Every structure is written in structure tokens, then in C-alpha cells.
């Protein structure tokens with residue numbers, strides 16, 4: 333690879349986790365190399381479309397002014413969809429805590445910040461193994477090449493083939509992950525503003541459950557970028573392997589070609605179609621130990637992501653875990669070396685940060701979501717109630733009557749109560 | 760009714776092949792997906808043929824045919840195969856799909 337024979341730190345993966353670790357370490361004066369399999373940072377990264385800003389602002393200097401932010405989210409919609417109709421909750425505000433973005437561009441920006449801070453970024457390199465000597469990580473192997481480093485930060489993303497080879501985790505099972513497929517559709521800024529009721533710097537984040545995924549657990553999303561719209565679906569593989577009835581592409585295409593999307597996106601042209609997995613198992617996917625002799629694991633590889641049903645937090649969690657990994661490296665260095673014991677401060681840092689607190693706080697939502705009935709039952713109950721409420725001839729029902737009528741025959745009130753209790757129960 | 764008909768007319772399906780063609784590719788000459796057809800034969804559901812978003816797995820006369828050209832590098836095939844028949848890794852040297860937006 334024509335590089336110095338040895339670095340202080342080798343980072344695998346230039347996604348949000350790896351780039352944040354590298355940036356932070358380089359600024360602390362460590363000699364860092366990042367190994368990325370893509371041709372350029374960002375070229376292998378794909379996500380839905382909305383990022384929570386605050387954690388990134390804590391990591392990257394000048395984030396708000398420099399980062400490739402598309403639009404600040406000012407409008408949120410959560411919709412429950414059936415064949416019969418759609419019930420939506422909408423929220424508009426003037427806040428600016430999250431923004432829409434392209435992950436390729438955001439990752440590339442983060443990597444360029446790491447590079448300016450002094451990290452060496454090597455692309456086109458697929459790491460095949462973490463190099464182990466006497467039970468401790470001492471570098472990486474790619475093809476026939478070895479590269480030595482005092483400590484390795486593994487930020488390889490959700491498939492975590494390296495962690496699997498190291499026997500830190502078992503191979504992914506359908507229960508662990510969801511598949512996301514996404515269209516990026518160019519519509520032009522004016523049309524987006526007009527059709528979605530936005531100003532040029534205002535964004536929409538729209539989440540849909542129910543019919544949008546053929547009632548499979550997961551959901552559909554639509555995010556407005558400056559001149560394009562990201563439209564996609566996410567399906568939990570645990571259910572999809574049994575319940576999918578047609579090709580997953582057709583589920584997405586059907587959504588795009590149905591109301592209201594076919595009208596909203598009319599005249600748009602498809603500029604990209606992509607897919608990626610995402611952690612979905614909550615704490616279950618987090619390896620027992622996120623560190624060992626000479627290595628740390630960050631981001632999706634560590635299973636650090638929360639899906640609340642109406643929003644996904646992955647990028648900010650990945651980036652902040654990379655940042656904390658960098659802090660842990662610094663602390664271990666000051667303690668005299670990268671032993672498992674010295675690096676264990678990483679776990680403490682994660683536990684003290686919003687990352688593990690959030691993972692634990694929301695673990696019940698994830699438990700509820702994998703019970704498939706939620707995605708079929710509630711859209712039907714809500715659309716049924718709305719139909720009763722709004723489509724009457726002479727006698728108009730009372731609000732509670734409409735809800736009760738809709739519940740009747742679909743499920744017991746006990747079922748609903750149990751779901752609510754599941755949600756309310758703490759971890 | 761007229762409006763519904765008008766809406767119907769506007770709906771143009773994008774075929775999967777055309778969707779994949781919207782992407783930038785630099786396809787490797789070496790396959791990064793290999794299926795063990797013996798193991799594969801023992802599987803009833805063949806979830807890969809529904810869930811591979813690139814359409815890399817298709818059924819022909821009850822057998823799974825596979826290709827790696829439209830691979831979006833998500834890794835789903837490896838996860839959903841109940842027989843462990845799929846050997847999958849990322850392509851080498853930055854080859855494969857080149858996401859510009861992601």
C-alpha cells in the first residue's frame with residue numbers, strides 16, 4: 333500500500349463512525365489511517381435521510397456552516413395507511429434539531445474533515461482480517477498486505493464481517509436486521525417547495541406504516557432534499573422472510589406509483605436506487621464486549637441504533653460512538669497501552685452518554701415493534717375510526733364510538749392495553 | 760372518475776432493470792457472490808428471490824439462478840439464506856455500485 337509501516341491507530345470504514353473517530357484522534361495528535369473499501373468515502377454508504385444535528389456539532393467544529401445539509405426539518409408527518417385510506421399526524425415547527433442529507437455526501441464531508449485534521453484516508457481497500465498476535469489486535473490485513481497499528485477501531489457497518497471472523501459476534505440472523513430500499517427522485521427545488529408546502533430551506537420528514545410495506549413490520553419514509561426526494565421502505569427481515577409475497581422492489585414501486593405519492597412525485601426522474609441493511613434488534617445486537625486487547629467497535633457494527641417507529645437514529649449514534657472510541661483510545665494511551673482493561677473505559681463512556689441511555693430507554697419500543705400485529709392492527713383501527721368519523725350520512729358518531737366501532741372485531745381492548753403497558757414499562 | 764382515470768394514466772412503472780440503470784456502476788470481473796447449489800436445493804422458501812433488492816436471485820424451473828452484476832452490496836442474501844448456501848463478501852478495489860447520493 334506504500335504507506336508508513338506503522339500507525340498509532342487504524343480505523344476500518346470511513347462511514348460516520350469511522351470518520352468521526354479518525355477526525356477526533358487526528359486532532360488529538362494520533363497518527364491515524366482510515367481504510368475504506370469504497371472508491372471514495374461515501375460511495376458505499378446509504379441511509380434513509382434525516383440526521384439529528386447536536387451530537388455531530390459536538391464532534392465537528394463548524395458543522396452547521398460547513399456540512400452538506402440539504403434542508404432543516406420543519407415538518408413531520410406520521411401516517412397510518414391501509415387500502416381504505418390514510419390517517420396522519422402532522423407536526424410543524426420552527427425548530428432546527430435535525431436535517432435531511434445524503435449519506436454519501438455527509439460521509440465524504442466527515443472523511444475530508446478527518447483528512448484535513450491529519451488522518452490518512454486510504455480508499456479502494458477492503459480489509460479482510462484484523463491482524464491478531466498473541467490474542468491482541470496489532471493491525472489489519474488486506475489482500476496480501478499487512479498494516480500495523482497499536483490499536484484498531486472497527487467501524488465496518490452493519491454486516492460486520494470482521495467482527496464475525498474474530499468470533500466476537502455470531503453471524504447476523506433475520507431477527508437482527510431490517511432491509512431498506514430507496515429511490516432518490518429528482519423533482520427540482522420549486523416543485524418540492526410547492527407540492528410539500530415548504531420554503532427552500534425547510535424540510536419534510538414523513539414516516540408511514542401499514543399498507544406501505546404490505547403490513548410487514550418496518551415502514552416507509554419520504555425525506556425532501558434540496559432538489560430531490562428520498563422515498564424508501566424498511567422491512568424487518570425477521571418477518572419479511574416469512575411474509576413477503578412479492579419482490580421487495582415491487583413493494584417500493586407500488587408505493588411510489590400509488591396515491592398520494594404518484595401525484596406528489598409526478599414528473600420526477602429516478603437518479604438512484606439503492607439498498608442497505610440496518611440494525612433492528614436493539615440491545616440484542618450489541619456485542620457483549622465492545623472492546624478487547626487492541627481494538628474497539630463503533631457504530632452499526634456495534635449495533636448502536638434506535639428505530640422509534642416514527643424516526644431513526646443511526647448516524648448521530650454511530651458518529652458519537654466513534655468520537656467516544658477516540659476518547660477511549662486517548663485515555664488508554666495515557667494509562668500506558670491498549671490493553672482490554674485500559675480500553676474498557678469505552679464502555680463506561682458509552683454508558684454515560686446519550687447512546688446507551690437512549691438504547692435502554694427505548695428498548696420497549698423495539699420489543700413492541702417486532703410483534704408484527706402492531707403494523708397491521710393500528711393502521712386498520714385508525715383508518716376505520718376515521719372512516720366512521722368523517723364519512724357519515726345522517727347520524728354522526730361520537731369520537732369514542734367511532735374508535736370503539738373500529739376496534740370491534742379487530743382486537744380486544746385488552747390487546748391495546750397490553751401494547752400500551754409494554755410501551756410504558758421501563759427497561 | 761375522470762380525475763382517477765387521469766391519475767392512472769400518469770402512473771408509469773419503473774422496471775427494476777431501469778432502476779438499477781439509474782446508478783453508477785463499476786462491476787467487477789470476478790463474482791463476489793457464490794451459491795452452493797446443493798445446499799440451495801434443500802430450501803423451500805427461497806426468500807432470496809423476493810428479498811434481494813438487486814434481483815440477483817431468480818427462479819428457473821425450481822432452481823435459483825444468481826448473478827452479481829446488480830448487487831447493491833446490502834448483504835441481505837447472506838442473512839436470509841436458511842441453508843448457509845450464500846458466500847458473499849464486498850467486491851474488491853472499490854468495484855461494484857457507486858452511490859452518489861446514498
Ligand SMILES: Cc1cc2nc3c(=O)[nH]c(=O)nc-3n(C[C@H](O)[C@H](O)[C@H](O)COP(=O)(O)OP(=O)(O)OC[C@H]3O[C@@H](n4cnc5c(N)ncnc54)[C@H](O)[C@@H]3O)c2cc1C
Nearest residue numbers: 345347348349369379380381382459489512631632646647
Ligand atoms: C434504509 C436505511 C435508512 C436509515 N435511515 C436513517 C436516518 O434517516 N437517520 C439516521 O440517523 N440513520 C439512518 N440509518 C442508519 C445509518 O445509516 C447508520 O446507522 C449509519 O450509517 C452507521 O454508520 P457506520 O459508520 O457505523 O456504518 P456505515 O455507514 O455502514 O459505514 C461503514 C463503512 O465501512 C466500510 N467498510 C465496511 N467493511 C469494510 C472492510 N472490510 N474494509 C474496508 N471498509 C469497509 C463501508 O464501505 C462503509 O463506508 C438508516 C439506515 C438504513 C439502511
